[in-house]
Amino acid sequence: MNENNVHLTSGEIASLWTAYMNDSMSKCILDFMLKHIEDQDIKPIIQQAHDISMKHMEQLTAIFESEQFAIPNGFTEQDVNMNAPWLFTDVFCLTYVNHMAKVGMLAYSGFVSMSARQDITSYFSKGLAETNQLFQDSLKIALQKGTNARHPYIEVPKRVEYVDSKKYLSGLNPLSNKRPLNSVEISHLYMNIITNSTGIKLCLAFAQTSPTKDVQDFMIRGKDISQKHIKIFVDTLLKDDIEAPHVPDVGVSESTASTFSDKLMMFHMSLLISSGIGNYSTAGSASQRSDLMVNYERLSFEVARLAKSGADIMIQNNWLEQPPGVKDREKLARSEEKS
Incomplete structure (x- = not known):
């Protein structure tokens, strides 16, 4: 049997739906950023993030159509006012993309682990790689511009140590150090x-x-x-x-x-x-x-x-789009009785 003819699992349905919702939201934010951003070092990173979201939405739409999967409403041009004044600093845009890339890497790794069908795992694996590359590229620009918040330095360990007391795990007693x-x-x-x-x-x-x-x-x-x-x-x-x-x-x-x-x-x-x-x-x-x-x-x-x-x-306010789920069998049964 062609693996693509295998029905989608609940994990794959949840992952595809969530990915589309996230990408459609990201596209709206990035559309607005691209219109206003002026820093020519940062703009290519925003464009890169935008292009990833656009490509993902197209690929997800193709999957939905082939599976007769109702395409989520998500977010569209109706959800962003492109004529509004500039809202963010250019550095914020860079920080935002870097942060959302971290969120994306966590999401995609979860999507990969929840999927089994080869075409779906392949899609999410590529998405994880693209998001990782976006993170690396945005981090590189942040380092070059001196806008990346580095973790603090501590001494490199010179020898291996083991915990020798349960006190290592303590910390709640206000009277002890x-x-x-x-x-x-x-x-x-x-x-x-x-x-x-x-x-x-x-x-x-x-x-x-x-x-x-x-x-x-x-x-x-x-x-x-x-x-x-x-x-x-x-x-x-x-x-x-x-x-x-x-x-x-x-x-x-x-x-x-x-x-x-x-x-x-x-x-x-x-x-x-x-x-x-x-x-x-x-x-x-x-x-x-x-x-x-x-x-x-x-x-x-x-x-x-x-x-x-x-x-x-x-x-x-009727803003919460419902994820796909199992039908209420008891409710369906009652409907059958009425008919």
């Missing part, structure tokens, strides 16, 4: 500071350009939570005399003109929130000091509550 952070813990704290910093700027941009009070309030709440989390992570680093990241100028303009639809902005934030919860879960499981584990668990719960309130807003 906490051991210094290890390199794994430092890296996750640092990365979560960077991702929250990007989230703050997006929240500000979306809050000041949304015409809807519920969306404005949600974005401001998201900004406040990110600022609170950054302070916790920075304070943890500073206790061991580790400098906080020097985040580049990733500011937004003073424009208050409606730029992106509320539907797109809320979807975008839900994507970033999901990614953030995943980052916290990974950081918590990788950290060996108990106070760090508890912090990540507590902060994840706070972010999850934000996600729930965002979903409520999207449902109330």
Whole structure:
């Protein structure tokens, strides 16, 4: 049997649907950036990201049509006001693409692992490679322009050591000294500071350009939570005399003109929130000091509550497109009885 005639699995359907939604959103953001960006060193990276999203949407549409798979509505030119004033600094655009490439690599690796059919795994594997290349290229430009926030330097280990006491895992007792952070813990704290910093700027941009009070309030709440989390992570680093990241100028303009639809902005934030919860879960499981584990668990719960309130807003306004799923068999049965 031709493998392409094999029915798509639930994992493949979920991955294809999610990939289309993400790419259609990205295209809208990148369309706007391309129209306004002036830095000729950064513009090719934005174009590269845009071309990837465009190609992916075309390939996904072809798969949907061959499988008689309803093409998601996703996001279109109706979700971006191309005539709105410039909203972001050029450096923000570079930082944004670099950050979203990281999110994309995590997503594509998950899509590959959830797929089995050769043509589908091949598509997602190529997508992972393209997203990785985008990350590498955007990082190269950021390094050249001095806008990349580097992780802190620590001494290279000269010998192998083993944990010789359970105290290594402690950290909750306020009356005892906490051991210094290890390199794994430092890296996750640092990365979560960077991702929250990007989230703050997006929240500000979306809050000041949304015409809807519920969306404005949600974005401001998201900004406040990110600022609170950054302070916790920075304070943890500073206790061991580790400098906080020097985040580049990733500011937004003073424009208050409606730029992106509320539907797109809320979807975008839900994507970033999901990614953030995943980052916290990974950081918590990788950290060996108990106070760090508890912090990540507590902060994840706070972010999850934000996600729930965002979903409520999207449902109330009919902005939340439903992923493909199993039919309600009991409901179908009752319908048959009525007929």
